[in-house]
Amino acid sequence: MSEFEKDVFKIKIDEVNINGEGVGFLQDNIKVCVKNVLPGEVVKVKSIFKKNNFIKAELIEVLESNQNRIKPVCPYFSLCGGCDYQQLKNVDAIKQKKQIFENYFKDIYTKEIEFIxxxxPFEYRNKASFIVKNGKVGFQKEGSNNIVEIENCCIVKPEINKVLSxxxxxxxxxxxxxxxxxxxxxxxxxxxxxxxCASTIKKVDLxxxxxxxxxxxxSFGVYLNFNSSKNKILGDKWKHIYGLKVLEDVFDDVKYSVHPNSFMQINDEVRNILYKSVQEEIKNEVVIEGYSGAGLLSGILCKTAKEVIGVEINKNATENANKLKEENNLTNLQNINGDCKNVLPVLAKKYKSAIFVIDPPRSGCDQNTLQSLKDNYISKVVYVSCNPYTLKQNLxxxxxxFNVEKIKMFNMFPNTSEVETLTVLSRK
Ligand SMILES: C[S@@+](CC[C@H](N)C(=O)[O-])C[C@H]1O[C@@H](n2cnc3c(N)ncnc32)[C@H](O)[C@@H]1O
Structure with missing residues (x-):
């Protein structure tokens, strides 16, 4: 029986890819991807998905380990599908992420990428979503319907673990x-x-x-959100039950608030560094900020820009951004609630000398906007992305x-293979 036909087999890991998966080959042409392994390791794996010349496998045992491998802090590592890099010290994980990323972008950008x-690496996440099913609370095991019950997640802020308990x-x-x-x-x-919840719940007061x-x-607020769809976590119907309606804070003298339905970067400290790096790219220009969320970045950019126009699709987030405009008395900020694919091309036509700052969701920037940046002679684009795959496609x-002038990486998601990036583009 060839290794391809066996469910459990041994494989040598040649490299780790941009998704944090180790890649090895069987019989030279069958690609095997497996998580939580390191380059050079020989591992025993179990196949969980096979198609043509591709196998997705899960790790059973490390037979020969990479010299940098350490014992993961978390008992759920490799079970819950959350972290990819707890088998490395943070310093080694950074080196590996940087190397993988530079390699991934080498046909677009050949300079060294600054890694911030x-x-x-622990207790940094300000948000967590836990699945609740059959009396269990936890994370869904990747590629399966099983719930891994979580008592304590070591990358979330301690308050989250207290509420979970x-x-x-x-x-x-x-x-x-x-x-x-x-x-x-x-x-x-x-x-x-x-x-x-699917429908209203009993004993929420308790x-x-x-x-x-x-x-x-x-110090806290509680909402019910009604959702029976399996495709997304949150539904459209909200009911405020108790206490705070939004979360509030101040950064860089900008007071801001965030509704639970609005996007907020999940690592406060790294977010602050990222936002200041975006600000460094702006002088006294008009800034068109696509995918602007609850408006904190807009508020910071307002300090150096002549004018900032933020465009955001989520109504709660635009409400937060309007409150931010009012509370900080930002007369040079305009918030537009709309779809970037319709609004940004119109703004690109009207403000040809503006700098475009875009921070799209993982799916990347829409084609209409990208085309309009080309057609309207936009001279500078600052592109913030959390998905190297769509970033590369868009670049x-x-x-x-456009020339890629600069790429910076921000370790927004330590212990995982994910990174946040800032790319600066200038017209050729
Ligand atoms: C990655 S977040 C960035 C938000 C903000 N820049 C920040 O740092 O908090 C992407 C934002 O784009 C918004 N969004 C998604 N699709 C959109 C679209 N087609 N048009 C406008 N905004 C969109 C989301 O609601 C979300 O607020």
Missing amino acids: DNNK IFRKWLNLTKEENVNHIVIRVLNKKLIITIV LVEKIKECFKDN RFLSDI
Whole structure:
């Protein structure tokens, strides 16, 4: 029987790819991808998916290990599907991420990429979404329907783990079956807890009482979110149950607030460094900021820019951005609630000398916008991205008209293979 036909087999890992998967080959032409391994390792794996000349496998045992391998801190590592790099010290993980990233972009950008890290690989995430199913609370094992029950996640802020524990006790007590997810977000030591449910739930007051035993009255808020769709975590219907309605903080003298339905970068400290790096790219120009979220970056850019126009599709986020404009008295900020693919091409036509700052979701920047940047002689684009794959596709599309001046990487997601990037493009 060839190795391809066996479910369990041995493989040597040649390299780790941009998704954090180790890659090896069977019989020279069958590609095997497996998570949580390191270059040069020989590992025993189990096939979980096979198609043509491709196998996705899961790690069973490391037979010969890379010299940098360490024992992961977390007992759920490789089970919960969250972290990819706990088998490396942060310093080695950074080296590996940087090398993989530089290699991935080498046909577009040949200079060394600056890698910015704040050396805080644990307790950094300000948000976590846990699945709730059959009385279990945890993360979904990658490629399966199984829930890995989580008592304590070491990359989330400690407040999140406290709420998780209270919620689990409440769930065990009430046997509530209508909850699908619990989403917990922390900012400046305050929390908003969103209970995502198929229909209304009983005894939510008891949950609030239990949270009050641990957190002060004015330090948290609770929402119900109604969602029966399996495709996304949050639905469109919200009901405020208790306490805070938004989370608030100040950065760089800009007061801002975030609704639980608005996007917020998940690592506060690295976000601050990223935003200041974007600001360094702006002098006294008009800035068109696509995918502007709850407006904190817009508020910071307003300090150096002549004028900032933010475009955001999510109504709650635009409301937050309007509140930010008002509370900080930013007369040079305009927030537009709309779809970038319709609004940015119009703005590109009108403001040909503007700098475009874009920070799209993982799916990347829409084609209409990219085309309009080319057609309207836009001279400078600052592109913030959390997905190297779509970033590369979009940069390729722009490459006949724009030069890539600079790429910086930000370790927004330590212990995982993901990175945040800032790319500066200038017209050729
Ligand atoms: C990666 S987040 C960046 C938000 C903001 N720049 C920040 O740092 O918080 C992407 C944002 O794009 C918004 N968005 C997604 N698709 C959009 C579209 N087609 N048009 C406008 N905004 C969109 C999302 O709601 C989200 O707020």
